[in-house]
Amino acid sequence: MxxxxxxxxxxxxxxxxxxxxxxxxxxxxxxxxxxYVILDEKIAVMDSVDRHFGSQWLANLxxxxxxxxxxxxxVQHMEPDHSAxxxxxxQKYPSAVVVASSKAFTMMxxxxxxxxxxxxxxxxxxxxxxxxxxxxxxxxAPMVHWPEVLMTYDSTDKVLFSADAFGKFGALDTEDPEGxxxxxxxxxxxxxxKYGAQAQAVLKKAAxxxxxxxxxxxxxxxxxxxxxxxxxxxxxxxxxxxxxxxAVFYTSVYGNTEKAVHLLEEKLKEKGCPKVAVSxxxxxxxxxxxxxxxxxxxxxxxxxxxxxxxxxxxxxFLTTLAEHGWRGRKVGLIENGSWAPTxxxxxxxxxxxxxxxxxxxxxxxxxxxxxEENLAQIDALAAEMLR
Ligand code: FEO
Numbered sequence: 001m002x003x004x005x006x007x008x009x010x011x012x013x014x015x016x017x018x019x020x021x022x023x024x025x026x027x028x029x030x031x032x033x034x035x036y037v038i039l040d041e042k043i044a045v046m047d048s049v050d051r052h053f054g055s056q057w058l059a060n061l062x063x064x065x066x067x068x069x070x071x072x073x074x075v076q077h078m079e080p081d082h083s084a085x086x087x088x089x090x091q092k093y094p095s096a097v098v099v100a101s102s103k104a105f106t107m108m109x110x111x112x113x114x115x116x117x118x119x120x121x122x123x124x125x126x127x128x129x130x131x132x133x134x135x136x137x138x139x140x141a142p143m144v145h146w147p148e149v150l151m152t153y154d155s156t157d158k159v160l161f162s163a164d165a166f167g168k169f170g171a172l173d174t175e176d177p178e179g180x181x182x183x184x185x186x187x188x189x190x191x192x193x194k195y196g197a198q199a200q201a202v203l204k205k206a207a208x209x210x211x212x213x214x215x216x217x218x219x220x221x222x223x224x225x226x227x228x229x230x231x232x233x234x235x236x237x238x239x240x241x242x243x244x245x246x247a248v249f250y251t252s253v254y255g256n257t258e259k260a261v262h263l264l265e266e267k268l269k270e271k272g273c274p275k276v277a278v279s280x281x282x283x284x285x286x287x288x289x290x291x292x293x294x295x296x297x298x299x300x301x302x303x304x305x306x307x308x309x310x311x312x313x314x315x316x317f318l319t320t321l322a323e324h325g326w327r328g329r330k331v332g333l334i335e336n337g338s339w340a341p342t343x344x345x346x347x348x349x350x351x352x353x354x355x356x357x358x359x360x361x362x363x364x365x366x367x368x369x370x371x372e373e374n375l376a377q378i379d380a381l382a383a384e385m386l387r
Pocket of ligand 1: 077079081082145164217218
C-alpha cells in the first residue's frame with residue numbers, strides 16, 4: 001500500500017497467474033489492477049479489481065482505512081477486471097453507496113444481477129461529489145473504451161483518475177525493461193485504438209484541467225513528466241506517426257517471401273531508412289505487430305496466395321488493422337503465388353476502407369522463388385517507400 005498523495009492511497013493488486021489478458025493479450029510481465037482510496041471526511045474507493053483478487057483488495061482497503069468505513073465506491077468502468085468485487089464490497093460495507101454512470105448501473109445488473117437501486121448516485125459529465133476537502137468531478141469518457149466510462153478529477157490534489165486510458169500491460173512489482181511506452185502502446189492500440197476520436201475528445205477536456213498526477217486502472221501512477229505521456233497519447237489518438245521508418249510484416253511458407261523481405265530490409269537500410277522493423281506474423285505477437293503498424297507511417301505487407309486468398313496470419317492482421325481504424329499510412333505490397341497469385345489484390349481490397357491509405361505503385365510479384373526481375377522490383381519498392 002503506497003501513498004499517491006497525502007490523502008490518496010494505492011490499494012490495487014498484481015496478477016502473475018493470468019495467461020491472456022481480456023482473453024487474447026499475452027502479459028509476460030503480469031498485470032496490475034489498480035484501485036485507490038481517497039481519505040477525507042467522507043471516504044471514496046475508486047474501482048475494484050479482478051475477481052481473483054477480491055480478498056487481497058479488501059485487505060489492502062482495510063489497512064488503508066485504519067478502522068474507518070468507506071462512504072462511496074466509485075465505479076468508473078464496468079469491465080470485470082475492475083468491477084468484479086462490487087457486490088463483495090457492498091456486502092462488507094452496508095452503508096456505502098455506489099457512484100457510477102447510468103449505463104454502468106445497467107451493466108451492473110446484467111453482469112452481477114444488482115443495480116443497487118436504493119444505494120446509488122448516478123453520475124454524469126459535470127457531476128460533483130464533495131468528500132470534504134476533496135471535490136471529485138466526473139468526466140464522461142464514452143467509448144474509452146466502453147460506453148459507460150467516467151473519468152474522475154480530484155481538483156484538490158489535481159489528480160486525474162483516467163480509467164483504462166494511460167494504462168499498460170505489466171504488474172507493478174515487476175520492472176519493465178522497455179520503460180512505459182512499449183507496453184502502453186500495445187495496450188492502447190489493442191484495446192482502445194479503434195476509438196481514437198473519442199479518446200482525443202477526452203484529452204481535449206483534460207487539457208482544460210490542471211493535472212499533476214494521472215491514476216490509471218492499469219500500470220504505474222504517472223506523476224512526473226506528464227507532457228511526455230500526454231504527447232504520446234495525442235499522437236496515438238490522432239493516428240499520427242510516432243517513429244520515422246518502415247514496418248515490414250510478412251508470412252512465408254517455404255522461405256522465399258521471407259528472403260524477399262530481408263533483401264528489402266537491406267535495401268531500405270542502404271538507402272538510409274532510419275529504422276526498419278520486421279515482423280513474422282506467424283511467430284511474433286500479433287498485438288505487438290498491430291502496435292507497430294500504428295507506430296510507423298510506412299508499411300510493407302508481404303504474403304503468399306493461399307486458397308485463392310492470403311495466408312491466414314496476414315488475413316487476421318489486416319482484419320484487425322481495419323477493425324481498429326488503421327489509417328493514413330503508405331503501403332507497399334509483396335505477393336507470392338505459385339500458380340495464380342492474388343495476394344496483392346486481396347490485401348489491397350482488405351484495406352480499401354482504411355482512410356487516407358495510399359499504395360506504392362511498385363509491387364513485387366514472386367512466382368514461387370525470387371528472380372532477377374524481383375530483385376529490381378525490391379530495389380524500386382525500397383526507393384519508392386523512402387521517396
Ligand atoms: Fe481494464 Fe477495460 O478494463
